[in-house]
Amino acid sequence: MPIPNAPLNLKTTFYSREETQGHLPASGISGATLQEALNGSGLLQCAIDPDVIPMLTEFTLTLWDGTSVRAKALDVGTAIKGEMIDIFVDTNEEAIELGVKEVTAFDFVEVSVE
Numbered sequence: 001m002p003i004p005n006a007p008l009n010l011k012t013t014f015y016s017r018e019e020t021q022g023h024l025p026a027s028g029i030s031g032a033t034l035q036e037a038l039n040g041s042g043l044l045q046c047a048i049d050p051d052v053i054p055m056l057t058e059f060t061l062t063l064w065d066g067t068s069v070r071a072k073a074l075d076v077g078t079a080i081k082g083e084m085i086d087i088f089v090d091t092n093e094e095a096i097e098l099g100v101k102e103v104t105a106f107d108f109v110e111v112s113v114e
Contacts, residue, residue: 003110010102012101013086026055029072029074030045033045033089038067038069044061045075046074052082053108056074056111057108059105059108062104
């Protein structure tokens with residue numbers, strides 16, 4: 001699957017560090033939670049549909065409030081189909097509070113694993 005060549009508007013849901021109970025994402029590589037990434041502590045971990053955004057692709061997300069953050073496709077989710085994304089957050093409470101949002105993904109960079 002080639003990386004997208006145009007911005008994608010994505011329906012966004014959230015999953016938490018509590019929910020994953022410390023298990024690694026599907027890629028085997030951990031990323032940052034939303035708050036960590038916004039504070040400059042790594043790339044935001046996202047679950048994607050690999051038919052839309054290939055695993056390990058890095059990209060920029062413009063969030064619902066206009067903030068931009070760098071992210072990486074590190075996980076897949078059974079409910080993530082089509083133009084959807086699941087963003088990694090710290091707590092179940094934060095995931096529930098954020099609910100469902102819209103984001104724009106762009107500036108896709110394919111990352112090779114060596």
